[in-house]
Amino acid sequence: MSSVVICVDVMGGDEGPEPVLRGIDAALAADEHLEVLAAGPERIVVPLADKRQRVRALVAEQAIAMDDDPISAVMKKRRSSIVLGCRALRRGDAQGLFSAGSTGAVTAAATAFVTPLRHERAGALRPVRPCITSALPNRAGGLTVFCDMGANPDVEPSDMVRFAQMGAAYARAVLDVRAPRVALLSNGTEDSKGSLFTKACFPLLRDQIEGFVGNCEGDGVVSGDYDVVVADGFAGNIALKAMEGSAKLLMNELKSTFLGSVRGRICGLVMRGSLNDLKKRLSGDSRGGAMLLGVRGVVLIGHGATSSEAVMNGTLSAASAVRAGLVESISTALDSGQADGEQCL
Amino acid sequence: MSSVVICVDVMGGDEGPEPVLRGIDAALAADEHLEVLAAGPERIVVPLADKRQRVRALVAEQAIAMDDDPISAVMKKRRSSIVLGCRALRRGDAQGLFSAGSTGAVTAAATAFVTPLRHERAGALRPVRPCITSALPNRAGGLTVFCDMGANPDVEPSDMVRFAQMGAAYARAVLDVRAPRVALLSNGTEDSKGSLFTKACFPLLRDQIEGFVGNCEGDGVVSGDYDVVVADGFAGNIALKAMEGSAKLLMNELKSTFLGSVRGRICGLVMRGSLNDLKKRLSGDSRGGAMLLGVRGVVLIGHGATSSEAVMNGTLSAASAVRAGLVESISTALDSGQADGEQCL
Known part of the structure; x- marks a missing residue:
């Protein structure tokens, strides 16, 4: 090494x-x-x-x-x-x-x-524009790259193309995903769904991002159907915090369920190690945090x-x-991306 | 009755x-x-x-x-x-x-x-504009009214005032919350946080909504700190689906944890009833669905x-x-709201 x-x-x-x-x-x-x-x-x-x-x-x-x-x-x-x-x-x-x-x-x-x-x-x-990115555990047992998680609350559609290029380069360089499936965070999976903003992003992503598969909903971030999910920093931050809130609610409720009866307490003790492992696996600690790309x-x-x-x-x-050459991969992805031309001026 | x-x-x-x-x-x-x-x-x-x-x-x-x-x-x-x-x-x-x-x-x-x-x-x-609203279980053991969950992906700031009035009326009429605490879904809790859109909503909500307490993050929907959380239908839908995705991920991982060992399987059997009760309590089934206000x-x-x-x-x-007079309460809340005047033209 x-x-x-x-x-x-x-x-x-x-x-x-x-x-x-x-x-x-x-x-x-x-x-x-x-x-x-x-x-x-x-x-x-x-x-x-x-x-x-x-x-x-x-x-x-x-x-x-x-x-x-x-x-x-x-x-x-x-x-x-x-x-x-x-x-x-x-x-x-x-x-x-x-x-x-x-x-x-x-x-x-x-x-x-x-x-x-x-x-x-x-x-x-x-x-x-640098974007905050994490690789979040998904239901398929893998990781999904999610960006931007909060650096840029207001962006242009062309910035979203950059986020997608950087997220895909991260998936390739760090997670060894050969051909990342890239989705746009939206309020429905159909091509016609979205806000005015995401509807403006959609054709740019479709034309400029290899592996772009269309819109995904909020649960697409952890469904395992996508390797990269792209959002502006406002929507991305809301999705991230909503997921954290939901996980915290569920963990609290589980704790009450286990503490609520004698048999529950015994099971809680028996399963403590496995539940702590699970908590650790789903928390960010195992990967150390979020990356600024x-x-x-x-x-x-x-x-x-x-x-x-x-x-x-x-x-x-x-x-x-x-060592994986993340910065060089991103730089190449940005270089080889189609130049924006006039559509985003 | x-x-x-x-x-x-x-x-x-x-x-x-x-x-x-x-x-x-x-x-x-x-x-x-x-x-x-x-x-x-x-x-x-x-x-x-x-x-x-x-x-x-x-x-x-x-x-x-x-x-x-x-x-x-x-x-x-x-x-x-x-x-x-x-x-x-x-x-x-x-x-x-x-x-x-x-x-x-x-x-x-x-x-x-x-x-x-x-x-x-x-x-x-x-x-x-009608908005889709649910009362979601929160960590304080109560319910938080969340609107709009997807009817309107693009709205004006003045529409958000209406959503807040309707959500608060729902909390008062249906959930018996006397003085609902209303928050605006954003990417941070500080007053200065937000997208250009939520920053335009903030002063309108502050001036026109009794009980407006400021911005909340995505986890505010279930934290129990707020009785009503207001969002446009795009951000609201993303938060809702992200929460569902996170809950599903956690439940799947829990299932694998229990099925992964003999002691886990025994505990799973012992706790099955309580875990099903928990699942039911957190699902929408106990309230039948979302309301269009x-x-x-x-x-x-x-x-x-x-x-x-x-x-x-x-x-x-x-x-x-x-029977709780929901429609009449909302109608009164909309009537008694300050007229929008020129700021939203």
Whole structure:
């Protein structure tokens, strides 16, 4: 395996630096060709780097809190671990970044400070809008790439073509899906269904995306019928949070069902291990978080309430996406996409 | 209890008329002041009415199939059970309609053939856009009214005010919530979050809806923090289907977990009754379906794959909404709402 440098934001995560440091150690132990650039306060990252051969320190005296306004925090806190991590990506000091900090702040910082990927539009090369992407477990036992999950609440139809190209490149490079089936999130599966916006996206996707199979409904994200589901960041975020809410409701109700009787409690005890495995499999922790596609570097955003296991998985996933050539695949997909021409001006 | 006539579409439902007929009988047995106007083919509804004192026949020789295009089917099949049921509502031959037929066709037929409720806009009384509404079980053990779930993929911000008024009236009249907390479905809870569209809705809702508490995310639909969640029909449908997809994924995974080991199978057997109760509680069957608000009559739309229990519950729910004065409450809420004035022209 080739050696890869991943910058890890020590200040990301609601639980403070402790689980992040344990996660770094676990990742280093699991991957002997991994190097970590640890971004955080001097008192934490310098001793860490001193004691470990494959860790370097990136001293960042500021931290962006989960409740800071993302854009203004990124603009004001230029010495924060998130901003310095993104600049390290830009300089090539690292090929990937893992942060369990604020999704909004990581997205804003990466958009501002990492070199954007470009696509041709109206005869000029223009930066793409980065989109937040995850590979979610589906009912067929596989994974479905879902983007955009919230970076861009308002986009143009031509942006959706870019999201589809990037999502499909992710499916090919990281998930090894040879010919991804790409669907457009809509309010019905028929070609005629949709809002005015998705109806404008439909013909562009049909003409420009190989493997485009049409509209899907909200349950298409996890049905296993599609490898990539594309949405604007508003609809995508709503679908994602709705799925999380529904899963939480069901888990709560299940817990009450088990706790509601003696035989239920006994079964709960007997099945505890398997149910915890199931919970872990369906949570994002096993893949470490969501990926921001569209910049020249692998950017992985963990959950705020993160565990050392999630940090380990996130760091290893970032390294594996670097080795899989994710950024190069996306760049090629954007290059080889039909130029937008005039229809989206 | 006052006597109420509910028109029941005998041809609705993927399972054919049999479960509908059993559901009608069960509803009649449960409510001695209920009368049913059974809409369907002569060979079915006439013998039914002959044998039962509280059933009258509405002969409808056409049926709209689940896969018919809703709007053209409603326009062409004027003698279908759905269209004739809607006309019966308009004439006052029934106060409510229950159909487990195509949601699109029932919505189109009710919009075309039942008298619309009106609201003042720019000095004139105009028909409201009907919206599809359900009361979904939430994590606090209560119900949250969710509208629009799919009738209107593209609306104006002022339509969203109407949906909020109608949803809140439903919560007050049917669910006995004295002061409903109303939220706008968005991609974040902060006031500044949203798409351009929801940002245009926000100030209108804040100024015109008593009990408006701001934005909620997709998980707000089932969190129990809100009594009413308002969305356009595109976002609402996506959230609804995403929740269904997530629940189905989780139930499948649970099933595999239980079937995956001998101890799991034993626990599955032991807990089967409780798990089925849970499934029933979370499915729409206990309330019979979704309600179309905005017309002068109670219109309840069941799932296509319906059971006799769902037909019974739907028919009884429709009767109970009639007795609760749902239509009058909505009409009052629309009347007493601030007139839209110029801001939405």
